[in-house]
Amino acid sequence: MIPAPFEYARATSVDDAISLLSSSDGAKLLAGGHSLVPAMRLRVARPKMLVDIGRLRDLSYVREEGDGVAIGALTRHHDVAASELLRALCPIVATAAEQIGDPQVRHMGTIGGSVAHADPAGDMPSVLLALDAQFVVSGTGGIRTIEARDLFTSLFETSLLPDEVLTEIRVPRATSGWSFVKFNRRAQDWALVGVAAVATPSGAQVALSNMGLTPIRAGGVEEELIRAADPARAAERASEGTSPPSDAFASDGYRRRVVEVLVRRALEETLS
Numbered sequence: 001m002i003p004a005p006f007e008y009a010r011a012t013s014v015d016d017a018i019s020l021l022s023s024s025d026g027a028k029l030l031a032g033g034h035s036l037v038p039a040m041r042l043r044v045a046r047p048k049m050l051v052d053i054g055r056l057r058d059l060s061y062v063r064e065e066g067d068g069v070a071i072g073a074l075t076r077h078h079d080v081a082a083s084e085l086l087r088a089l090c091p092i093v094a095t096a097a098e099q100i101g102d103p104q105v106r107h108m109g110t111i112g113g114s115v116a117h118a119d120p121a122g123d124m125p126s127v128l129l130a131l132d133a134q135f136v137v138s139g140t141g142g143i144r145t146i147e148a149r150d151l152f153t154s155l156f157e158t159s160l161l162p163d164e165v166l167t168e169i170r171v172p173r174a175t176s177g178w179s180f181v182k183f184n185r186r187a188q189d190w191a192l193v194g195v196a197a198v199a200t201p202s203g204a205q206v207a208l209s210n211m212g213l214t215p216i217r218a219g220g221v222e223e224e225l226i227r228a229a230d231p232a233r234a235a236e237r238a239s240e241g242t243s244p245p246s247d248a249f250a251s252d253g254y255r256r257r258v259v260e261v262l263v264r265r266a267l268e269e270t271l272s
């Protein structure tokens with residue numbers, strides 16, 4: 001379908017993007033366009049104005065910062081996957097980026113777009129939730145940092161304000177044990193269910209894709225690990241507190257069964 005009419009403006013800086021966003025009710029940022037444009041073509045999204053930030057090159061970087069890694073929001077999935085620094089310090093992020101869609105999607109889509117779009121079936125949101133990532137945002141109210149637990153609020157919704165631009169994602173060093181498991185019917189499909197796990201001194205932090213309205217932390221599993229349960233025992237609680245969808249690809253019951261298997265496998269890999 002053809003999108004509803006909209007105005008278009010290309011931002012020259014983050015400040016310019018913020019002022020364009022606040023100049024129009026119903027303006028939306030355009031980054032890689034690989035989620036927003038399909039939604040506009042289906043007329044699920046009808047922004048009055050698109051503020052194009054896709055050419056803000058200074059928001060595309062991966063660099064060491066403190067004890068972790070800072071990733072510019074405009075960094076394309078391909079560049080995240082190819083980053084030697086991420087491979088060395090936080091390999092789960094690069095590994096997940098490598099499995100997003102196909103090469104065309106990975107060369108256009110951005111990590112910031114994936115986060116802000118907040119698709120519960122997306123790969124990067126659950127990885128960043130498992131890592132307790134931080135999100136740096138700029139808006140008319142200044143700069144603030146949002147914790148991953150506070151970002152994803154509902155289906156395709158985040159705690160970002162309408163005039164805010166996500167500028168940076170910060171992830172901790174995570175090399176002691178991790179796993180990213182994505183279950184799909186065909187290579188390059190979205191996850192029917194996905195699991196991200198990162199080892200901690202007392203067990204592991206575990207997050208799930210496509211098991212509810214938002215990416216979800218598997219609290220029951222994490223609790224079992226603190227009590228020193230083995231992966232199989234901990235994984236029995238994987239679907240606790242979830243509300244997976246039933247759709248043309250899988251029923252909710254199927255997803256609940258699959259998530260137990262995937263969490264067990266992810267924990268075996270993470271803790272081995």
Ligand code: FAD
Pocket residue numbers: 028029030031032033034035036037038073074099100101102105108109110111112113114116117121122123124160164165166167188189190191
């Ligand atoms: P856009 O589409 O430009 O924007 C998406 C939303 O985020 C919009 O609401 C926009 O306003 C907002 N936004 C963008 N950047 C910012 C910012 N810096 N600050 C604030 N708001 C912002 N994803 C997966 O995880 N796994 C997959 O397997 C997968 N497969 C795909 C297959 C296909 C065929 C396609 C088309 C997409 C697929 N995707 C998949 C989605 C892909 O990862 C998108 O790139 C991503 O979801 C959105 O990134 P974008 O840069 O294209 O954002």
